[in-house]
Amino acid sequence: MRKIYNKILQISGNVITVKASAVSYEELAEITSQRGKSLAQVIKIDNDLVSLQVFAGSRGISVNDEVRFLGRPMEVTFSDDMMGRIFDGAGNPRDKGPLLTENLIPVAGPSVNPSKRIIPHRMIRTNIPMIDVFNSLVVSQKLPIFSISGEPYNELLARVALQAEVDMIILGGIGLKFDEYLRFKNRLEEGGALSRTIFFMNTASDPIVESLMVPDLALAVAEQFALKGKEVLVLLTDMTNFADALKEIAITMEQVPSNRGYPGDLYTQLAARYEKAVDFEGAGSITVLAVTTMPGDDVTHPVPDNTGYITEGQFYLHNGYIDPFGSLSRLKQNVNSEHRSRKDHRAIMDGMIQLYAQYIETEEKRSMGFRMSAWDKKLLKYGGLFRAKMMDLSVNIPLEQALDLGWEILAECFTAEETRMRSELVKEFWPNKSQKK
Amino acid sequence: MNPTIGKIIGISGNMITVSVNGNIMQNEVAYIIKDKERLKSEIVRIGDGFAFLQVFESTKGLKVGDKVEFSRELLSVELGPGLLGQVYDGLQNPLPELAAEFGFFLPRGVELKPIDDKKKWEFTPQVKKGDVVIRGSKLGHVPEGIFEHAIMVPFDLQAEYSVEEIADKGKYTIRDKIAILKDEKGNKHKLTMGFTWPVKEAIEAYREKIVPVEPLVTQARIIDTFFPVAKGGTFCIPGPFGAGKTVLQHILSRHAQVDVVIVAACGERAGEVVELLREFPELDDPRTGKKLMDRTIIICNTSSMPVAAREASVYTAVTLGEYYRQMGLDVLLLADSTSRWAQAMRELSGRLEEIPGEEAFPAYLESRIAEFYERAGLVELNSSEIGSLTIGGTVSPAGGNFEEPVTQSTLKVVGAFLGLSRDRANARRFPSIDPLESWSKYSSFIDLKIINQAREILRKGNDVGQMMMVVGEEGTSIEDFLIYLKSEFLDSVYLQQNAFDKVDAATNEERQQLVFANVKNVLDTEFKLSEKDEARNLFNKLRQLFIDWNYLEMDADKFKSQEKQIDKLIKEHSGNEKDLQ
Secondary structure, three states: OOOEEOOEEEEEOOEEEEEOOOOEOOEEEEEEEOOEEEEEEEEEEEOOEEEEEEOOOOOOOOOOOEEEEEEEEOEEEOOHHHOOOEEOOOOOEOOOOOOOOOOEEEOOOOOEOHHHOOOOOOEEOOOOHHHHOOOOEEOOOEEEEEEOOOOOHHHHHHHHHHHOOOOEEEEEEEEEOHHHHHHHHHHHHHOOOHHHEEEEEEEOOOOHHHHHHHHHHHHHHHHHHHHOOOEEEEEEEOHHHHHHHHHHHHHHOOOOEEEOOEEOOHHHHHHHHHOOOEEOOOOOEEEEEEEEEOHHHOOOOHHHHHHHHHOOEEEEEEOOEEOOOOOEEOOHHHOOOOOOOOOOHHHHHHHHHHHHHHHHHHHHHHHOOOOOOHHHHHHHHHHHHHHHHHHOOOOOOOHHHHHHHHHHHHHHHOOOHHHOOOHHHHHHHOOOHHHHO | OOOOEEEEEEEEOOEEEEEEOOOOOOOEEEEEEEOOEEEEEEEEEEOOOEEEEEEOOOOOOOEOOOEEEEEEEEOEEEEOOOOOOOEEOOOOOEHHHHHHHHOOEOOOOOOOOOOOOOOOEEEEEOOOOOOEEOOOOEEEEEEEOOEEEEEEOOOOOOOOEEEEEEOOOEEEOOOOEEEEEEEOOOOEEEEEOOEEEEOOOOOOOOOEEEOOOOEOOOOOHHHHHHOOOEOOOEEEEEOOOOOOHHHHHHHHHHHOOOOEEEEEEEOOOHHHHHHHHHHOOOOEOOOOOOEHHHHEEEEEEOOOOOHHHHHHHHHHHHHHHHHHHOOOOEEEEEEEOHHHHHHHHHHHHHHOOOOOOHHHOOOOHHHHHHHHHHOOEEEEOOOOOEEEEEEEEEEOOHHHOOOOHHHHHHHHHOOEEOOEOHHHHHOOOOOOEOOOOOEEOOOOOOOHHHHHHHHHHHHHHHHHHHHHHHHOOOOOOHHHHHHHHHHHHHHHHHHOOOOOOOOOOOOOHHHHHHHHHHHHHHHHOOEOOOOHHHHHHHHHHHHHHHHHHHOOOOOOHHHHHHHHHHHHHHHHOEOOHHHHO
16 A cells, blocks of 8 residues: 655645655656646655656645655556557546556666667658658658747648658657647548557646656657557657756756756757667667757757757758758668669759759849849759749658659759769650650 | 665665765765666765765666665776677676667666676786786787787786786686786785776876877878877867767778777767667778777767766776777777766766856866876886877767867867868868868878968968958959969868768878878969969869879779879969979
């Protein structure tokens, strides 16, 4: 029988302190107050003083409320029945489905032995050319989408969720706006992807402490499915909210802040989540795509900055486009070589981006009022086509078609020599104009 | 005397408070006993009747009252034959062995033997009974990989000893007795091939430290020619994310001309280590014909592994480096990234509630960084042999801004600064070392005066380039334009190097001398050109010829003819008087 305590000594922010004994670190407790029951987690023990962060927040908790320690750390259920279900940040259902209590697994488990990892080598096709062609997503990759508020990053996530070639999706919403959450749900429902999706949703109106648990829950479940051979894609939005929640707790606990109020272990905390991305040899995999909004469009802000050091590249979302310059998939070399992809993949990737860079220069010159040469005009035409046919986020075509489209765009604007493509590729792929007309 | 026993009285993150009933020492290793697990930890602060311990594992599930045992030892590593080719975590647990036993995940509270103690080594004695030896003296040797691994008198034996007994030539494990030494008082010391050393103490069993002068050839042109690193020297590689720090470290670990390379992957991505783990056993070391892994030790404490062990990992790495230096070898330690190590110190300091310094880093950050880099050095051993330990650390400055505590503290103590630039990385100019910002206090194998002339051209070329952005090409004089073209030329054919090309990836000293002489020829020539288009065409041609030349093997027939072709092209357009005659 677990002990029950009903003397809360201190309530500060979302952290309460009780006098208790035989409590273990990171153990869960249940607090019953007027407002109902809430889980809480031990975050500090000092002799018989135990500090807990209360998932539902401390509002309405009175000093005489009951605190019952559960004798177990944070756990989450794991079963195939979870597909299509929606849970909150405490792991309870937030749809009208039944409570799942079987087969509990601990969250935030040990990290993978680096010597058991393998070099990532499989592409995940998303049918979004800016990803597939120019910055391929790779199995076991962790990639953030750097973006500012107002950009269609959740749209992009939903599209990836619908189109990505994976077995299942786990979507973790952290401080997500309620209407965004509904939109997500509807998009996946319309697209028929709901049955292969599991939601862990913490909306902006839900308790902030619960948002801290979302990545751990999502990744713990993902890990179990991956070990069973599933290719899992974990989508998290928005990790900046997660970092802000960490900041809030750290400040409440009177930890010394390091940079703009964030705790000194921000890097470690983020890395512990992102590093869950893995390709298990002989089993499944976890790939992580996470939105990180940059306050003030500042990439040197601690959250995007620390994230950039952890992740394997990043997608920049600017003005509704995936920016072809700042964006980088560090693992794309592993999947776009001749024997892993079509042989013109790299050439199209490099060639089109180089020309696009020249287009940007020309665009600058034009806006400063310089006269446009014939070459400049070609570039302007090319830039327009590239934006409309490739960069637009609504384009939805498989990789091979996107590569063909790349050649078509080039042929429409330039001669083969002007593109500096290798002659053998030109011979094989350059569209034949006479056929086209 | 009863052993000291402790009990947990407080837990916060990876820091625990323990009440103790007896004698303990600072930085002593202790174990928390949790059911069958033994969680390793280290004392970091001692109070009256209690101590703060940093735990090298997750503290989840620990309770007030859990028992703590003290080991009476400082955090140590095991030294002996069998270290090369190993992959360790920050506390010298062999990761492949852990994987074999526990599968995908790292278990908590498990320690495995760092060195295989079943393996037998062919020992050849070098001393005989009655010989006088001191710490670090070679008693014999065993073959390990590419060289003879010296079996030395352990470094903690401080006196003079006479050899009482020495094993015959034959096969022994690292636990077998190989010698007995007798000190002046007649005390006998039994020795085996393996012994331990505390990681936070420098190994100083040598005669003296000497000034590092001889260049360490990394085969990266921009480093060797412009910002050289000396054997026994130190350097740092700061750069924002995406600037190619880790790639540069990988290149150095592959091509540097040293005997032993130790890679400390400290708090970085696991995926990057995997490339080393999977590729090094396959890659040939051109110097020895063996596999690269045979000269490499990887210490791998990636970002999601426990943070206290991350703090220990750089010390583990440097201690192994010092050990091989004691054998008279050239060792290169690459630590990636020292910022993560500094952050681990910051986390620890925060939990100890120390008064924070700048950006919450502890006040002792600078002295710790200095202490670490000071463990590098060129030393003359007691046997008059020379050994070196070179340390290169990457720094990951927050926001890519070098004005932050870790970068600044590091710059004070290193001998070379290879600053990476995001602009160069974005322009795909690799290695992205900034030629205008970087510096080195060591001397290159090319005369400093010539180097300075070349750097002057780079600087001027950069100025002209900036100016042209404003006034356009039309507003630039042909003289300035030529300087700009020369600096771009130097950059693209010499500073930049293609890491993915078999030949271009590594340029040895002889080749650097030759190519640089030709590059200098271009820089020195006063070209007779009046039109900018003409100038641009010429330099495009020159650049193409040089880049093709860089891709040719030095002993290929085409190599010589390509050089002649370059020379001819320069002469044709030269306005230099000597060429006109």
